[in-house]
Amino acid sequence: MTQKPLFAFIVCMLCYLLGGTASTLMSVYLPVAIPELLQRTPTEQELGEIGAYLSSSSIFGWMIGGLVLGVVSDKIGRIKTLAFATALYGFFTLLVVFVHDWQVLLIYRFFTGMGIGGVLLVSTVYISEIWKENNRPVILGILAVAFPVGIVLSGGLNVFFDYWKDAFWLGILPLILSVITLFFLPESEKWKQMQRLDNQIFKSLFLQENRRSLFYGSAIFGSVLVGLWGIFSWLPTWVQSLLGNTSDGQTERGLTMILLGVGGIVGGGLSGFLIQKLGAIKTLILTFAGCILACGILFLTNTQFSKIIYAEMAFLTLFLGISQGALSSYIPALFPVNIRATATGFCFNIARFFTATAVFFVGNLVSFFGGFSNALLSFSAFFVLAIIATFYANKLNES
Incomplete structure (x- = not known):
């Protein structure tokens, strides 16, 4: 090198x-x-x-x-x-x-x-x-x-x-x-x-045998991304709402973002070892279930800020980090080599459209559910959708 x-x-x-x-x-x-x-x-x-x-x-x-x-x-x-x-x-x-x-x-x-x-x-x-x-x-x-x-x-x-x-x-x-x-x-x-793209790649992308993989790949990654960003973008504001007037929240919000990053680093590093040990499907399903459990603990048990929230956030962000690392390995494997990069890029970026649309409605959810805690908890439902989509994608690959 x-x-x-x-x-x-x-x-x-x-x-x-x-x-x-x-x-x-x-x-x-x-x-x-x-x-x-x-x-x-x-x-x-x-x-x-x-x-x-x-x-x-x-x-x-x-x-x-x-x-x-x-x-x-x-x-x-x-x-x-x-x-x-x-x-x-x-x-x-x-x-x-x-x-x-x-x-x-x-x-x-x-x-x-x-x-x-x-x-x-x-x-x-x-x-x-x-x-x-x-x-x-x-x-x-x-x-x-x-x-x-x-x-x-x-x-x-x-x-x-x-x-x-x-x-x-x-x-x-x-x-x-x-x-x-x-x-x-x-x-x-x-x-x-x-220097020139082969137009045959785009024709192959939407062949019948690849369309289902495109659908499930976009559905899995999109569901996780909506859940992740819906929660991730609002954790600092949620922390601030729990503090009320007791603190300006500068330190607490900063530590929240640090924990989000550390969870991504550690979880991403663990994901490869978990896939080697359990396989991609079991790793993804257990990870999504872990996200649901962690969201329930974090958003249902805290009505005011305490130091235990840091540990609970670390628990959640660990699973979120594993999910991102595991999906980076799993989604490309849904497609044949000749269209793998194009198809993966399609799944990832189409998913971001749905993510942006869902996050757009957070303000309405805060009002509808009566506060940030319930609004953010509602985004854990997308991890349920990710489990379902993963299950059916696995059935497709086995058939």
């Missing part, structure tokens, strides 16, 4: 990591950012509705970035697209420092999500094309762990910066990385050899 692939991996990992931070930074600061932008204290329902708009906007952008910039990278190259996507989320993260109303923030979060969606896809494809085959799965696993590390960083920034806008100066770093990417990273030789 030459020094160039190693340097390229480090740059891609930093782009990936900061994408994790940029994607979650607004969630951790939401309870203090919205009152400032509104110039008044919002009701719980208002906070839920505005937060839902912001989360949905980001995820819609993520979906479009994953779909559109993936195609763009096949046309103009991995490096140019990766540099553009990194600059995109860095620029619009930086603009938050100067925002004065939440409607403009909505636009900024969309383009931030678009850049992050592009970075996660293109960096993974790029590293898979330049890295040696014998240890490629290991290096891609390390790359994936960078995202939850970025989530931990967002929690750390919340603890470090008292004023929420100061944390968004973080956007300068992706802008610097985009310049390094454009001028110092080598283009993929495999992309140079295959």
Whole structure:
């Protein structure tokens, strides 16, 4: 292995990591950012509705970035697209420092999500094309762990910066990385050899034998993603609601985001060993059941904040982390090799459309269910759907 692939991996990992931070930074600061932008204290329902708009906007952008910039990278190259996507989320993260109303923030979060969606896809494809085959799965696993590390960083920034806008100066770093990417990273030789997509791939994608796998793959990943983001995006705000007026919540919200990231890191690392021991189907079903149990414990037993919540959140985020690692292995295996990358990208990004749509209604759910606890608990129902879809997908593969 030459020094160039190693340097390229480090740059891609930093782009990936900061994408994790940029994607979650607004969630951790939401309870203090919205009152400032509104110039008044919002009701719980208002906070839920505005937060839902912001989360949905980001995820819609993520979906479009994953779909559109993936195609763009096949046309103009991995490096140019990766540099553009990194600059995109860095620029619009930086603009938050100067925002004065939440409607403009909505636009900024969309383009931030678009850049992050592009970075996660293109960096993974790029590293898979330049890295040696014998240890490629290991290096891609390390790359994936960078995202939850970025989530931990967002929690750390919340603890470090008292004023929420100061944390968004973080956007300068992706802008610097985009310049390094454009001028110092080598283009993929495999992309140079295959600059045109084979249209036969898209024809094969929707053949009868693959349509069911596309449906079940999208259903499983989509259900988990809706449950994960519906809960994940709102945990800091839920913590703040339990604190009431007893604390400004800065430390508690920061520790919440750190736990979310740590759960992703540990769970993602365990997922491969669990699949080797139990198999993919048993691992997924047990993991989804664990998510349901953890949600019940967390949201049904706490009416005010106490330190036990940290342990219960760690229990939940461990299962969420395992689910993401296991799905990254399971979903591609549903498809034949010749369409595996295209089909997996389809499942992942179509799922984000449903996720953004579901998260959009969190504000209404807060009002309907009478508070954040019941609203977030309702999202655990999507893990039940994931179990059902996994069961039927397994039946399809056995037949």
